[in-house]
Amino acid sequence: MDMLRGCVLRRIDAAGTYERTLDSPDDWYDVLARVFHLDLADVEAPERAALWDRVSRAHHEWEATAKPATTL
Numbered sequence: 001m002d003m004l005r006g007c008v009l010r011r012i013d014a015a016g017t018y019e020r021t022l023d024s025p026d027d028w029y030d031v032l033a034r035v036f037h038l039d040l041a042d043v044e045a046p047e048r049a050a051l052w053d054r055v056s057r058a059h060h061e062w063e064a065t066a067k068p069a070t071t072l
Helices: 025-034 045-065
Strands: 002-005 008-013 016-021
Touching: 025 045
Parallel strands: none
Antiparallel strands: 002 008, 008 016
C-alpha cells in the first residue's frame, strides 16, 4: 500500500514499512505521476507552484507542532 500525506510518502508491504519525506516539487509531482498515476501535465506552472507551496507549508507547520515520538 502506498500513502501520501502532505510531503510524506509511506509504503507498507510484506517487507515492512518504508517512509520518506519529499523535499522538492519535482519529487512530489514525480510520485503523484509514477506511484499514483495522477498526470497533472495539464496544470499550468503557476498553479503547480501554488499547490506545492501550500502542501510544503502545511508539512512544515505540521513538523513544527508534531510531538516527538516517545521511546519505550
